Amino acid sequence: MPYLRLAIPSPLRRLFDYLPPAQCDLTELKPGVRVLVPFGRREVTGILLEVTETTEVPVNKLKPAISILDQQPPLPETLLKLARWAGNYYQHPLGDALSQALPVLLRKGEPCEYAHQHLWRAAKDASIDALGRSAARQRELLQLLLDHPQGISTDAIRAEGGQTPLLKKLEEKQLAESFIHKPDHQSHNNNPLHEAPLTLNQEQQKAVDSIIDKSGFAAHLLQGVTGSGKTEVYLQAIEHFIRAGKQALILVPEIGLTPQTVARFKARFNLQVVVLHSNLTDRQRLDAWLQAKEGIARIIIGTRSAIFTPMLHPGVIFIDEEHDTSFKQQEGFRYSARDLAVMRANYEKIPVVMGTATPSIESLHNAKQGRYNWLKLNQRAGNARPPQFELLDIKQLPLQDGLSTPLLQQIRSHLEQGTQVLIFLNRRGFAPTLMCHDCGWLADCRRCDAHMTLHRKPFHLHCHHCDSQRPVPTQCDSCGSTELKPVGAGTERTEEALKKLFPKFPIIRVDRDTTQRKHAMQQIMDRVHQGNPCILVGTQMLAKGHHFPKVTLVAILNADSGLFSADFRGMERTAQLILQVAGRAGRAEHPGKVVMQTHHADHPVINSLVNEGYEAFADQELNQRHGAQLPPLIHCAMLRAEANHQGRAERFLANLRNMLQEDILQPDGIQWLGPLPSPMEKRAGQFRAQLVLQSANRKALHLQLQSLTRIIDADPESRKVRWSIDVDPVDMF
Template sequence: MSVPVYLRVAIPSPLRRTFDYLPPQSPPAAAALQPGIRVRVPFGRQEVVGVLLETGTHTDLEPGQLRQALALVDDTPVLPPDLLQLCRWVSDYYQHPLGEVVSTALPALLRKGEAADPGGETVWGLTAEARGLPETAFKRAPKQAALFRALLARGQLGRAELEALELSRNAVKALADKGLVSEQTRPPTPPARADDPLREAPLALNPEQQAALDQLRYQAFNTYLLEGATGSGKTEIYLQAIQAVLSLGRQALVLVPEIGLTPQTIGRFERRFAVAIAVLHSGLTDRERLQAWCDTASGRARIVIGTRSAIFTPLPEAGIIIVDEEHDPSFKQQDGVRYSARDLASVRASRQDIPLILGSATPALETLHNAMHQRFQHLRLTRRAGSARAPQIALLDIRRLPLQEGFSPAMLAEIEATLARREQVLVFINRRGFAPTLICHDCGWVAGCNHCDARLTVHQYPPHLHCHHCDHQRPLIQQCPQCFSRQLQQVGLGTERSELFLQQCFATTPIHRIDRDSTRRKNALAKVLEDVQRGDPCILVGTQMLAKGHHLPRVTLVAIVDADSGLLSTDLRGPERMGQLLIQVAGRAGRAERPGRVVIQSHHCDHPLMQLLVTRGYQAFARQLLAQRQLSGMPPYRYLALLRAESKRPENAIDFLTEARRLAQQLQPASPQLHYLGPLPALMEKRNGRFRYQLHVNAAARRDLHRLLQRLCRQLEANPLSRRVRWAVDVDPQDMT
């Protein structure tokens, strides 16, 4: 009699457990039951797709309680062993259900049971009927005419090619509705030869760059912190390191913080390398994301460029992982599985025995701390590549000065002088919209969000009030709802207001606003940057989107209108973020042969941290912050986790966290090695109609923290109070608000 086999399956569920099933009715061969394949199973009243973790001959359930799996979806694993192990690590470390971690690691279409290899890229081509038409067939529809001519010339066009040629997807649909265009499949690009990966020759390196490159070792794990001033040539080191990896027949994964950086990164990589490059970010359709994922998993794509979630991409021939702008907080997922892609890159590189490069001009304090204690190898680039020189930074004390829409006379004079030299100006204001506050001058009423503890931001294009936390919007009012006065004042600065003011001051100069609102349309950011690259005098007004990685060679003045918000922040990481942002923004100035200048307006020019940052640079500034963190017992000197709870009724969240603290203290009483703070309201207590509270757990040893959290989460999941709230554990939190 054969021993029964049970399937242990990870199912996307908030329950912190796996589920056992009997094999399908037509039992597959034992060799087919490989961990990492997808299995279609009944779950409650639904059918879901899970991932097989293991098979066994023992289960805690009675035979009558076991349900039978419906079918195996795959012949071979979609999650290879290394990624399955990474998912287990993520589940254990971040205290999150394994089924949801595994689901996060898969593209959306694979979660729904679609084939793991679509077999080629979806493209559009002309039908036989369309090929018989003359080129002048669409005189009255210029967009359709442009698409028709491009298809006649090229035969087929994919999504990326349509975007590059600025051809309309609506035109594709219009011609498809007429039966003139059809969807087709283009065969996958075969892998390029490892001995000839280049399309153009690498640039010559300066001595610092060459010394950094020479220290890289490609046959074993090591973490390299590549700290280089903005414009110092970090990307060229990435490119030459990838060249070495490709020559060994291996793949490279490059993580960038935001979608906005991927087009320019891709362009530079495509000009350099004659290999298939896969791109993974949230701006892709589900079908495009699956195609890129499969190209990488099959080895067809030799370079992968992506945002945070690309860390879960299969790399059968992994050779190197690079995390650009490693300090950026967007590498930390803030909901669902709260993982850090930077930290996962370290775990994955270690397990695959490959090098990891963390690049930044302003490393995170945790990264710098690891380098100082020689856990990471510290590579430094202290000067800019080529003939470019570091910009001069000047503080402009605006106390008692007359301000026009936030601009001092001295700042306006700096802008005017720069434009007179036919150079470009970047004005940095880290607040979008027209004004952050609408207030009644007669009674003091302030326009607030009904769903959040936040003020509504005034927008003028189009006119409306907008909450940037829950996305609530309402029309812009003309009368106070409290006293009916019409004396409503729009207080504070936003990018829209600054753009309008600068247009009035410099009427003949083009003004380009770059923020989340102005770049919503596809290719909008790329188009603006393309205009700026022409070099004509102009002013860019923007938020932190402008601070990250953009090469703007004609910008010689960076004007920072308000540098004080980070200094006054109540967030643990507020000063660190302020310093990083100011240095990153300052790095946009003087990146070519012309010298750059940075002018920072502040009411607190004599603040010790501001003085340290401007006079001695980021290294001295970061070391001072590390000393403060050590005195206060905060990361990276101790280990932190937040237990977050939210509910429409605040007492539910408070009661849950009070119970959580009681249970935690039973498991591990408070001591110098492990202490608790809370429950406390979040800095924004109410958001999107829910009240949010936190319990802080601070430990001297990482092992003690995780041992406590594992036991505590099991008890909380079974506690009746947990059903009244949404709760989550945030390990190594980056956002304390």
């Protein structure tokens, strides 16, 4: 008897065998179709991997599947292969990895079809007179169908007050019929462009030619200084693939960047552009996913999870701001969308382009090794010139809410010239914490090893790690004093100070708190683009991808943050953030200036960035990692564990390491670091520990991880902790 071997979305790292459902034609079944099956007390949607003649489970214990949900697999063969590869590489349960590659509604077993695809209409030659006067509600329903000859959905019938249960009665009387309606999203315009492309400079043209030059797989690293016109390179390369009948997938790091990217693409292309991100409803997401799958949407723009969006005619993949850590999933299925994009492009034999002004050290290493084609844009587009840098040493200078007098003088000068100023401070809230002036007590989070941030609007204390909130105390929890003072400055406090110092000019704050409402970010951008003098105050939300033609001064209030991070990537992220923020200045005809307030004006990293540029810094960083044997020169994985009792997670990891080191079959060349408590040991009420595995041999590392998961699954102690494996971690905390 044949059996169905399924991947079930669960924490269990195994496949499950089922009997076929009754009256199932096994010859028509294809790997990748969804199957509804009983699983414990629930019914779940699994993915068929194969029909097999053998099973290790006694046949009398096998349950029959309930139903086959698809005639054709929702995911094409290449994406099914990609999701399986990702589950194996990132050491994640295969059933959950495959499920994550599907839209939510498909995971729930909903039909793989558009909204309102099943419609009702009056049958041919149907007439109200066919119904008696006593059937008043049926007459009303039939009249509604007659009023909508193109068809109407059951939702719309209910909205009009119709009685949907009566549809079956009309159907039995041959007065109504249901049918499947497929929306026509096709553009019938032969010209794919709304507006003419801009004239490219020599570097941009060379980059476009390289991207479109070869058929088949090619990985390109497009390194362009901020304002060099990387987006125009994207647009003109995509035009080539669109004219060849292909589709393009563009990944952006955050939802906040999606509207402006979509607007830019819709302004250029006279084509269907769909968007995929977590702010869409499940139904909107499935409809957009289907348009991409059927080739209707020629351009797909999305965040991290959009890497699993199918394309009927794949042409090219772009990853904008490829260095951004948002492309790495930090919970559950911990995949890197950037790395999966390279793997997917390889499977589909198409080019992939990673664009950024500040490439990740990993991507630069790959470019230097010849794995990526390295394209450079060293000059700003048009007549724009690179901004001038000034290191403002604030040692012994008096600060007013984090602002020095020399900086305030420059802000005033730029505003009076009719231009705009951007103030960057990567701390939201009013102040990083609250302190008792008498005894030194600090307002700490009760569930984390972290201070609570003071917010003014609304007035409360907020932990940005576990999201717990509480009212601001009126007296000290330790000594009872009422002398409670805010410590440090956040964006709210800086905004308040600037309103007092510059009452004639608008102060616009941009952080997660001010952009939560729908369209809030777009409204802020529209206001800035009016060009009137103003001061923008914000966090790293302002650093990525925005084009502010009238911003001529960028002030970085705390350029030292991150210089002394415990994470070996801290220096890299600080350098990237500084240059990304600096790139907002002087992007049009007005010259730009960047002022960096620092207590370490002689720090070699800051001086290297300012005087020699990002590439020189990256070369130094790569050399240091080579000497210290750190990624990307070696391969790394982190095993994390957390428990509700201090020390339990660390003991679990220590026992695991001891068991593995006693294993005579352990691969050679594995280095172990830890276990140690996490840098923030307590978070959200859980005590955390971590164990790092390193190896110069990627295959040996993965053999060790496979052995590790088998031991953990068999260890009863693993039920007492929550554990996860993070392959190629970007966050060491």
